[in-house]
Amino acid sequence: MAKDVKKDPQDLSVEEKLKALYQLQTMLSEIDKIKTLRGELPLEVQDLEDEVTGLTTRIEKINKEIAELKENVTTKKNEISEAQASVDKYKTQLDNVRNNREYDVLSKEIEFQTLEIELCEKRIREYNASATAKAEELKKNTELLEERKQDLEVKKTELDEIVSETKQEEEKLREKAKALETTIEPRLLQAFKRIRKNSRNGLGIVYVQRDACGGCFNKIPPQRQLDIRMRKKIIVCEYCGRIMIDPELAGVE
Numbered sequence: 285m286a287k288d289v290k291k292d293p294q295d296l297s298v299e300e301k302l303k304a305l306y307q308l309q310t311m312l313s314e315i316d317k318i319k320t321l322r323g324e325l326p327l328e329v330q331d332l333e334d335e336v337t338g339l340t341t342r343i344e345k346i347n348k349e350i351a352e353l354k355e356n357v358t359t360k361k362n363e364i365s366e367a368q369a370s371v372d373k374y375k376t377q378l379d380n381v382r383n384n385r386e387y388d389v390l391s392k393e394i395e396f397q398t399l400e401i402e403l404c405e406k407r408i409r410e411y412n413a414s415a416t417a418k419a420e421e422l423k424k425n426t427e428l429l430e431e432r433k434q435d436l437e438v439k440k441t442e443l444d445e446i447v448s449e450t451k452q453e454e455e456k457l458r459e460k461a462k463a464l465e466t467t468i469e470p471r472l473l474q475a476f477k478r479i480r481k482n483s484r485n486g487l488g489i490v491y492v493q494r495d496a497c498g499g500c501f502n503k504i505p506p507q508r509q510l511d512i513r514m515r516k517k518i519i520v521c522e523y524c525g526r527i528m529i530d531p532e533l534a535g536v537e
């Protein structure tokens with residue numbers, strides 16, 4: 285692979301310096317990308333954890349609602365028993381009435397209690413229908429919860445793997461970048477790092493694109509473009525301050 289010829293940074297030609305800087309930037313950008321990737325994964329896990337919590341809460345709520353409906357059914361059944369007992373009692377009394385008025389009163393009571401029973405039965409049917417619908421909802425949510433729990437396990441494992449893998453990759457890149465940095469003269473390296481830090485896209489050195497600076501896209505005068513192609517001087521963009529090189533030196537086109 286690359287021959288490691290140890291040269292004093294001062295002895296490097298401008299072209300070599302620019303090449304080294306561009307290589308360094310590629311490594312640093314790669315490190316940034318790895319860090320961003322690693323940063324997004326915990327968010328995915330967090331989203332799944334939130335969903336699992338949400339589903340668990342919903343399931344608890346549905347279970348409570350079903351229990352309430354069952355309680356309501358029991359209450360109504362008790363009311364029916366009481367009303368039925370009253371009806372039975374009045375019917376016995378009806379056999380022993382002494383006058384029409386007593387007969388009318390008892391008949392009215394029986395009619396009223398019978399209506400009560402019918403109303404209770406109607407309510408019970410409604411509660412049961414509601415409970416059936418809730419049970420279906422419960423089943424769906426429970427299935428979904430199981431799925432999400434499995435997804436979460438997979439994502440967590442994936443995250444652990446990726447974190448350790450990317451950490452290793454990042455470490456390797458950092459070592460390479462460090463080695464490369466020693467070949468670049470400190471003053472130039474410092475200037476490059478400062479430009480990089482101040483630029484929003486993290487680029488301190490850019491190549492010319494369509495006669496313009498590849499960082500801020502301002503047009504470059506022909507003479508400066510020529511200077512860039514000559515690779516004899518370090519040329520900086522007069523608008524954004526980024527170091528400019530020709531595409532070929534960046535390995536483009």
Ligand SMILES: [Zn+2]
Nearest residue numbers: 497500521524
């Ligand atoms: Zn520029």
